[in-house]
Amino acid sequence: MEAARMMFVAFFAVIAFCLSTTSASPTPVVIWHGMGDSCCNPLSMGSIKRMIEEKVGGGIYVRSLEIGSNIIEDTENGFLLNVNKQIDMVCSKLQKDPKLQQGYNAMGFSQGGQFLRAIAQKCPNPPMLNLVSFGGQHQGVYGFPRCPGENQTMCDYVRKLLNLGAYISWIQDNLVQAEYWHDPLNEAEYRAKSVFLADINQEKAFNATYKANLMKLKNLVLVKFSEDTMVDPKESEWFGFYVEGQAKAVYNMTQSKLYQQDLLGLKELNESGRLALLESPTDHLQFTEEWFEANILKYLK
Numbered sequence: 001m002e003a004a005r006m007m008f009v010a011f012f013a014v015i016a017f018c019l020s021t022t023s024a025s026p027t028p029v030v031i032w033h034g035m036g037d038s039c040c041n042p043l044s045m046g047s048i049k050r051m052i053e054e055k056v057g058g059g060i061y062v063r064s065l066e067i068g069s070n071i072i073e074d075t076e077n078g079f080l081l082n083v084n085k086q087i088d089m090v091c092s093k094l095q096k097d098p099k100l101q102q103g104y105n106a107m108g109f110s111q112g113g114q115f116l117r118a119i120a121q122k123c124p125n126p127p128m129l130n131l132v133s134f135g136g137q138h139q140g141v142y143g144f145p146r147c148p149g150e151n152q153t154m155c156d157y158v159r160k161l162l163n164l165g166a167y168i169s170w171i172q173d174n175l176v177q178a179e180y181w182h183d184p185l186n187e188a189e190y191r192a193k194s195v196f197l198a199d200i201n202q203e204k205a206f207n208a209t210y211k212a213n214l215m216k217l218k219n220l221v222l223v224k225f226s227e228d229t230m231v232d233p234k235e236s237e238w239f240g241f242y243v244e245g246q247a248k249a250v251y252n253m254t255q256s257k258l259y260q261q262d263l264l265g266l267k268e269l270n271e272s273g274r275l276a277l278l279e280s281p282t283d284h285l286q287f288t289e290e291w292f293e294a295n296i297l298k299y300l301k
């Protein structure tokens with residue numbers, strides 16, 4: 001009797017093992033939303049989440065990050081919670097999520113793009129596999145021409161503070177957009193005072209860990225929106241920026257100090273075929289489902 005029961009248990013253990021190895025579920029995806037948005041807006045991140053679930057299939061786990069304990073807090077924190085604190089919060093969320101421990105692919109939207117890059121550089125466990133940045137501002141912004149979303153109140157407030165002085169310490173420490181504000185007329189001040197972007201872009205001190213961690217990615221995929229009217233300059237989406245001392249001429253990634261001195265491993269990623277610079281012929285974040293399917297889906301499968 002006991003022997004039969006043992007065999008029965010063993011039989012099911014074998015079946016369960018076979019199921020778990022042959023139909024392993026797809027690599028999970030972590031999403032970080034943009035400014036003025038939240039984890040769960042059905043018209044933005046909600047529909048992206050549904051699209052991934054549908055197109056990848058297999059019961060894929062998609063986690064859209066919520067920064068704070070509800071949607072209102074999540075939206076407000078996108079303006080007013082120090083990015084370095086957000087990075088620490090998200091790192092701890094990722095480490096505590098049992099479904100992510102074997103690794104995950106990451107998709108960042110707008111400022112969520114540079115924030116997830118910071119996660120790749122500073123939070124190597126669990127491992128990020130592919131990172132797709134949609135319109136992320138990897139060299140920051142110098143201007144705030146238009147705001148995404150319908151609510152202009154927060155945008156007007158952000159503009160007022162940036163005009164007052166992005167590098168004034170109480171603004172720098174609290175206003176998210178000041179933390180990736182990059183003034184090409186004042187590079188020295190940017191390097192000295194930017195608490196977030198100058199740090200992850202190796203402008204303060206060279207941190208070898210940042211480079212070693214970023215190079216662990218399987219692929220770094222940077223999407224630029226060629227008709228972008230919200231990001232100034234849009235070349236920042238591919239690590240380009242205004243040439244120092246003026247705000248008209250731009251350099252591109254190949255010409256950047258980051259690439260030429262290979263301070264983040266971008267050059268090595270490129271030379272090993274793991275850097276993709278993609279372009280969507282639309283305004284900020286406005287890619288079509290067909291474009292997504294043709295260009296991005298392969299990184300999630």
Ligand SMILES: *[C@@H]1O[C@H](CO)[C@@H](O)[C@H](O)[C@H]1NC(C)=O
Nearest residue numbers: 121122123205207208209210
């Ligand atoms: C470099 O970055 C790592 C990861 O964030 C951090 O633990 C370390 O303290 C940094 N090193 C320096 C010299 O800042």
Ligand SMILES: *[C@@H]1O[C@H](CO)[C@@H](O)[C@H](O)[C@H]1NC(C)=O
Nearest residue numbers: 072075076150151152153154
């Ligand atoms: C816009 O956002 C502000 C700050 O979060 C809020 O107080 C206000 O009610 C919002 N306005 C609209 C029209 O949603």
Ligand SMILES: *[C@@H]1O[C@H](CO)[C@@H](O)[C@H](O)[C@H]1NC(C)=O
Nearest residue numbers: 253254255259270271275277
């Ligand atoms: C990556 O390498 C290719 C082939 O060598 C080169 O054409 C391209 O310009 C490089 N990318 C960058 C950003 O320099």
Ligand SMILES: *[C@@H]1O[C@H](CO)[C@@H](O)[C@H](O)[C@H]1NC(C)=O
Nearest residue numbers: 238251252253254255256277
């Ligand atoms: C940057 O510009 C140079 C000079 O025009 C060009 O050779 C290079 O391919 C460009 N790199 C990228 C990534 O577009």
